[in-house]
Amino acid sequence: MPVTIFRIYPVLLALYLALSLTGCATTIANRPPEEPAMHSVSEFSDDERVVDIADPWEGFNRGVYKFNYRFDRYFFLPVVSGYEFITPTFIQKGVSNFFANIGEIRTLYNSAFQLKGKKFLTTFGRFLTNSTIGIGGLFDPATPFGLKKQSEDFGRTLGYWGVDSGPYLVLPVLGPNSLRSTGGFAVDAGIRFTTIAATDPFENVDHGTGIMAGISTLEAIDMRHKEKFRYYESGYPFEYYMVRFLYHKKGELLLMK
Numbered sequence: 101m102p103v104t105i106f107r108i109y110p111v112l113l114a115l116y117l118a119l120s121l122t123g124c125a126t127t128i129a130n131r132p133p134e135e136p137a138m139h140s141v142s143e144f145s146d147d148e149r150v151v152d153i154a155d156p157w158e159g160f161n162r163g164v165y166k167f168n169y170r171f172d173r174y175f176f177l178p179v180v181s182g183y184e185f186i187t188p189t190f191i192q193k194g195v196s197n198f199f200a201n202i203g204e205i206r207t208l209y210n211s212a213f214q215l216k217g218k219k220f221l222t223t224f225g226r227f228l229t230n231s232t233i234g235i236g237g238l239f240d241p242a243t244p245f246g247l248k249k250q251s252e253d254f255g256r257t258l259g260y261w262g263v264d265s266g267p268y269l270v271l272p273v274l275g276p277n278s279l280r281s282t283g284g285f286a287v288d289a290g291i292r293f294t295t296i297a298a299t300d301p302f303e304n305v306d307h308g309t310g311i312m313a314g315i316s317t318l319e320a321i322d323m324r325h326k327e328k329f330r331y332y333e334s335g336y337p338f339e340y341y342m343v344r345f346l347y348h349k350k351g352e353l354l355l356m357k
Contacts, residue, residue, distance in 0.1 A: 255284025
């Protein structure tokens with residue numbers, strides 16, 4: 101995820117307090133009143149592929165999983181719903197395109213780290229095209245031109261060079277991860293933070309820090325807006341295990357690209 105975690109958490113907390121004081125948070129319809137019971141997968145399946153995933157911190161991970169559900173239900177999704185309600189669809193699309201274009205930089209340097217020349221050139225072409233013809237990334241002419249969007253991060257770079265995924269880890273707000281992807285996220289966030297600090301794009305602008313905080317908040321909202329997953333709506337009584345299994349398989353498939 102291309103978001104600097106140190107910027108987003110304080111902003112999200114401030115938003116939460118503001119919503120609490122003003123009562124502006126909207127209600128999410130059709131939400132279950134409370135978390136379903138979390139059964140053991142062995143009650144339903146003998147498939148060892150589902151259970152044979154390193155999860156030594158399962159107790160902690162389950163607690164964070166439930167925290168993420170409550171955070172989603174009572175704060176993040178109401179904020180996202182408010183954003184979707186007041187923002188025209190074409191503007192939502194422009195916002196998503198803009199942040200996706202910034203994310204090309206992460207894919208660009210990680211493609212170089214993995215010696216993937218074709219992916220590097222495609223990503224560079226996308227970034228150049230969308231940053232110019234696409235008016236700073238608000239539009240995506242690169243895709244119709246045949247420059248298909250690529251995706252890389254430092255977690256996958258570590259995997260490319262043989263670093264094991266390590267134990268499963270559920271992060272607050274960010275959700276399912278592995279120890280490797282968590283380390284990769286920290287490196288990507290560090291590179292982004294360092295780049296922003298070095299370039300200081302709002303150096304001569306009043307309230308530059310507030311503007312950056314607003315941009316980071318909008319990026320977080322846009323990311324959740326694009327993510328269709330909703331906690332405890334899968335219909336599986338062992339959803340925790342299923343999400344863990346699907347995340348693990350997705351990671352394996354991404355490393356094959």
